[in-house]
Amino acid sequence: MNPLCRYALSLILLGAAVDVAAEETALARELDRWTAANASGLESVYKELHAHPELSFQEEATGERLARALREGGFEVTTHVGGFGVVGVLRNGEGPTVMIRTDMDALPVKEATGLAYASEAVAEDSEGSSVPVMHACGHDVHMTIFTGVAAAAAELNAHWNGTLVLIAQPAEEWGAGAGAMLRDGLFERFPLPDYVLALHVTPALRAGSLGYTRGYAFANVDSVDIAVRGIGGHGAYPNTAIDPVVVASRIVVALQTIASREVSPSDPVVVTVGRIQGGTKRNIIPDEVRLELTVRTYSPDTRAKVLDSIERIARGVAVSAGVPDELLPVVERKEDAIPALYNDPGLVDAVIGELRNFFPAEDFEELEPTMGGEDFAQYGATEHDIPAFLFRVGVNSFDESQPAQSLHSPYFAPEYAPAIRTGVTAMMLSLAYLTATAPSFAAGED
Ligand SMILES: [Zn+2]
Ligand SMILES: [Zn+2]
Numbered sequence: 001m002n003p004l005c006r007y008a009l010s011l012i013l014l015g016a017a018v019d020v021a022a023e024e025t026a027l028a029r030e031l032d033r034w035t036a037a038n039a040s041g042l043e044s045v046y047k048e049l050h051a052h053p054e055l056s057f058q059e060e061a062t063g064e065r066l067a068r069a070l071r072e073g074g075f076e077v078t079t080h081v082g083g084f085g086v087v088g089v090l091r092n093g094e095g096p097t098v099m100i101r102t103d104m105d106a107l108p109v110k111e112a113t114g115l116a117y118a119s120e121a122v123a124e125d126s127e128g129s130s131v132p133v134m135h136a137c138g139h140d141v142h143m144t145i146f147t148g149v150a151a152a153a154a155e156l157n158a159h160w161n162g163t164l165v166l167i168a169q170p171a172e173e174w175g176a177g178a179g180a181m182l183r184d185g186l187f188e189r190f191p192l193p194d195y196v197l198a199l200h201v202t203p204a205l206r207a208g209s210l211g212y213t214r215g216y217a218f219a220n221v222d223s224v225d226i227a228v229r230g231i232g233g234h235g236a237y238p239n240t241a242i243d244p245v246v247v248a249s250r251i252v253v254a255l256q257t258i259a260s261r262e263v264s265p266s267d268p269v270v271v272t273v274g275r276i277q278g279g280t281k282r283n284i285i286p287d288e289v290r291l292e293l294t295v296r297t298y299s300p301d302t303r304a305k306v307l308d309s310i311e312r313i314a315r316g317v318a319v320s321a322g323v324p325d326e327l328l329p330v331v332e333r334k335e336d337a338i339p340a341l342y343n344d345p346g347l348v349d350a351v352i353g354e355l356r357n358f359f360p361a362e363d364f365e366e367l368e369p370t371m372g373g374e375d376f377a378q379y380g381a382t383e384h385d386i387p388a389f390l391f392r393v394g395v396n397s398f399d400e401s402q403p404a405q406s407l408h409s410p411y412f413a414p415e416y417a418p419a420i421r422t423g424v425t426a427m428m429l430s431l432a433y434l435t436a437t438a439p440s441f442a443a444g445e446d
Contacts, residue, residue, distance in 0.1 A: 020433075020436050020437060021357075023159065023432070023436065024354075024357070024358075024429065024432060024433065024436075026159065027156065027159040027160075027428065027429065027432050028358045028425075028429065030156055030159065031152070031156070031424070031425045031428055031429070032425075034152055034155065034156065034424075035148075035420075035421045035424055035425060038148065038151070038152075039417065039420075039421070042144055042147070042148050042420050042424075043416075043417065043420075045069075045143075045144050045147050046140060046141065046144040046416050046420065047117040048065075049062065049065070049135065049140040049143050049144060050117055050118075050119065050135050050140045051117050051118070051119055051120075051121075052119070052121060053106030053107075053119050053121050053133045053134055053135045053140070054104070054105065054106060054121075054123065054133065055105060055106060055107075055108065055123050055125060055131075055133055056105040056170065056171035056172075056173050056174045056176070056177070057083050057084070057105075057126075057170055057171045057174070057176075057177075058084075058105075058123060059083070059084040059104040059105055059168075059170050059171075060084050062084070062104045062143070062168075063079060063080075063084040063085065063086045063104065063168060063170070064079070066086050066102075066104070066143060066146065066147065066168040067079050067086045067088075067168075069146075069147040069150050069151070070086065070088030070150050070166060072150075072151070073088070073090065073150040073151050073153065073154035073155075074090065074154050075088030075089060075090045075150065075154075075166065076088065076089045076090075078189070078190070081167075081181050081184050081185075081186060081189075082169075082170065082177060082179075082180030082181035082182070082183065082184040082186070083170040083171065083177065083180050083181075084104070084170050085167065085168060085169055085170050085177065085180065085181045085184070086167065086168040087165065087166075087167050087168075087181075087186065087189075087190050088150065088165070088166040088167075089163065089164070089165050089190060089191060090150075090153060090154065090157075090163065090164045090166075091163050092153075092157050092160060092161055092162060092163065092164065093161045093162065094161060094162070095160075095161035095162025095163070095435040095436075095438070096162045096163075096194040096195065096434060096435050096438045097162060097163040097164075097165060097191045097192065097193045097194050097195075098162065098163070098164055098165070098193060098194065098195050098196075098197065098430075098431050098434050098435060099165040099166075099167060099193035099195070099196045099197070099379070100146070100149060100164070100165070100166050100167070100196075100197050100198065100427055100431075101166075101167045101168075101169055101178075101196065101197070101198040101376060101379065102139070102142040102143050102145070102146035102166075102167075102168050102169065102198070103139045103142060103168075103169050103170075103172035103173075103177065104139060104143060104168050104169065104170055104172075104177075105139060105170060105171050105172055105173050105174075105177070106119075106121075106133050106134055106135045106136070106137070106139065106140075106173075107133070107134055107135075107136045107137060107173060107408060108123075108125055108131040108132065108133060109132065109133075109134040109136045109408065109409075109410050110132035110134065110410055111132070111134040111136070111410055112410035112411055113410070113411055113412070113413045115413060119132075119133060119134045119135065121133040121134075134410065134412075136407065136408050136409060136410065136412045137172075137173065137407050137408060137412075138200070138201035138395060138407065138412070138414055139172065141201050141393075141395065141414055141416050141419055141420065141423070142198075142199060142200065142201070142423075143168065144416070144420050145199065145393075145419075145420055145423030145424050145427065146166060146168065148420065148423070148424035149166065149423075149424055149427045149428060149431075150166055152424055152428050153428065153431065156428065159428075159432050160428075160431050160432040160435045160436070161435050161436070162435035163191050164431060165190055165191055165193055167181065167186070169181055169375075172374070172375055172376075174336070175221060175336055175338040175373055175375045176336060176375065177375060178375040178376060178377075178378035178379060179375065179378050182378055182379070182382065187382065187384060192384060192386075193379075193386055194386070194387075194434075194438070195347060195386065195387055195388075195389075195434050196376075196379045196380060196386055196387075196388045196389075197351075197388075197389055197390070197391075197427065197430060198376045198388075198389075198390040198391075199390065199391050199392065199393050199423055199426070199427070200374065200390060200392055200393075201392070201393050201394070201395045201407075201414055201419055202367075202392040202393070202394060202395065202396075202407075203394075203395055203396045203405035203406060203407060203412070203414070204367070204392075204394070204396070205365060205392060205393070205394025205395075205396060206394045206396055206398060207394050207395050207396060207397055207414075207415035207416075207417075207418040207419055208363070208393070208394060208415075208418025208419055208421060208422045209362075209363040209364070209365065209393075209394040209422070210352075210355065210359065210363055210364050210365070210391055210392065210393060210394070210422065210426060211364075211365045211366075211367040211391065211392035211393075211394065212343070212348055212352050212364070212365075212366060212367065212389075212391045212392065213343055213348075213366065213367045213368070213369050214343060214345045214348045214349070214366070215342060215343060215345055215369070216298040216299075216340050216341070216342055216343075216369050217341045217342070217343050217367075217369050217370070217374075217390065218340060218341035218369070218370060218371075218372050218373055218374040218377060219268075219270075219296040219297060219298055219340050219369075219370070219371045219372065219373060220295075220296065220297045220298065220300075220303045220337070220338065220339055220340040220373075221294065221295075221296060221336075221337060221338040221373035222294070222295040222296075222297075222303065222307060222333060222334075222337045223292070223293070223294060223295075223333070223334035223336055223337070224292075224293040224295055224307070224310055224331060224332065224333055224334070225290065225291070225292055225293070225331075225332045225334065226248075226251065226290070226291040226293070226310075226314050226329050226330070226331050226332075227288060227289075227290055227329060227330040227332075228244045228247050228248040228251060228278075228288065228289045228290070228291065228314070228318065228329050229244060229287060229288050229318075229323065229327040229328075229329065229330070230242040230243055230244030230245075230247060230285070230286070230287055230288070230289075230321075230323060230327065231287060231327070232284065232285050232286050232287035233284075233285045234283065234284070234285070235282065235283035235284055235285055236283065238285060241285040242321065242322060242323055242327075243285045244278060244285075244286060244287065244288055244289040245278060245279060245285070245286065245289055246321070247289075247317060247318055247321045247323065248276060248278065248289040248291060250317045250321070251291065251313065251314050251317045251318075251329070252273050252276065252291065254313045254316075254317050255271050255273065255293075255310060255313055256271070257313075258271050258306055258309045258310070258313070259271060262305070262306075262309055263302060263305070263306065267297075267298065267299070267302055268296075268297075268298065268369075268371060269295075269296065269297050269302065269306055270294070270295070270296040270297075270371050271293060271295055271306065271310065272293060272294050272295075272296075273291050273292070273293050274292055274293070274294055275290075275291070275292035276289065276290070276291050276292075277289065277290050277292075278290060293310070295307065295310070296371040296373070297340070298340050298369070299340075303340075307333065310331060311331045314329040314331050315328050315329060315331075338373045338374070338375050338377060338378070339377045339378065339381040340377060341373075341374045341376060341377035341380070341388075341390060342377065342380060342381075342388070343388065343389045343390065344380070344387035344388060344389060344441055345441075346387065346439070346441030347387040347388070347389045347439075347441055348389050350433070350434070350437075350439045350441075351389055351391070351430050351433070351434070352364065352391075354429060354430065354433040355426055355429060355430070358425070358429060359422075359426075363422075367392060374390065376388070376390050387441050391426070393419045393422055393423050393426070394418075394419065395414030395415050395416065395419045396414075396415065397415040
């Protein structure tokens with residue numbers, strides 16, 4: 001390229017960059033105005049959703065409410081995707097496709113906040129028991145932001161180009177809704193996203209501030225059941241039996257050596273036996289004890305190794321106790337596994353870098369990964385290798401007079417207004433930035 005051409009090209013590129021920046025500043029101003037003008041409307045949506053929570057896979061009315069918000073924004077709406085899941089598609093010219101997900105479900109918790117709009121809902125759970133229901137995980141805040149993004153994306157459509165896919169997902173608390181929507185054709189029946197985004201509130205941060213984790217943010221979650229079998233008998237004559245209570249106890253202790261002895265100390269692993277059940281009476285040696293485990297890891301290699309170790313240890317301990325071959329423990333991996341949530345570092349840097357132009361520096365905090373699970377991970381874990389990013393929005397007022405600020409607590413009372421404003425603004429700025437610049441990232445881990 002001759003120098004003149006290069007000069008001309010650099011002017012064009014510079015011009016394009018200046019245009020994008022000017023456009024985003026204009027959008028940021030519009031969003032300030034829009035969020036102020038719509039604050040009381042969004043507050044009513046929040047209180048309405050908060051007062052009418054529904055359990056996982058029962059989100060029928062909630063799905064309808066969100067479908068209505070999407071229709072009002074001119075989205076093409078499909079309901080009943082993977083249960084009561086809702087998909088809205090808004091086409092706005094040429095450009096990349098961005099998918100934003102909210103979750104919809106609430107928890108079997110009896111609300112104790114004493115707020116005027118507190119939930120009094122009661123529902124029948126999957127086992128047929130009547131239980132109180134509460135939005136104790138902030139999914140009502142996520143949904144309010146979702147309705148705000150639906151309306152703002154439609155109204156401010158001059159500020160972005162491309163396709164916006166908004167999905168309302170059932171059953172996040174069961175780690176099952178994302179898989180249900182994917183199996184029901186989310187990525188086949190609707191535009192395939194180039195980027196997927198979500199947010200989750202956190203009481204760890206000041207209301208309205210933003211948290212992010214590059215790379216692994218949530219863990220692989222595996223459920224494993226172990227049936228420890230023995231030979232039952234009279235409690236007074238243990239020599240005539242093989243006691244599965246003793247074998248199971250040794251297995252529980254031996255499993256603790258996986259994290260401490262078999263995996264690198266810098267690679268976090270959790271093996272928790274949350275339930276142990278066996279026997280009927282103090283003087284009867286039972287013939288079976290059941291263990292229920294939750295297993296948390298990050299990388300696929302570590303996950304495979306830990307699951308293999310559990311099986312090896314269970315069998316090895318039983319062999320050492322003299323359990324005959326035909327009665328060795330049966331180790332079963334349940335099908336509800338959730339993959340680790342991997343926030344694509346390129347996408348995190350792009351989005352957070354962009355948001356730093358509009359939020360003050362003290363509004364950002366880089367957060368440690370957790371061993372919790374989040375089924376949003378499923379959208380980034382398909383064969384399509386779509387870069388995914390779930391960021392956190394603070395809801396803590398740090399007001400001493402407020403009781404415990406903890407997710408899943410009956411006292412959970414998020415400081416919702418700043419979180420809703422930040423959520424709508426951050427999602428809209430990300431949408432505009434990603435559709436204007438279409439950044440591409442190398443797939444996989446960094
Ligand atoms: Zn939760
Ligand atoms: Zn949640």
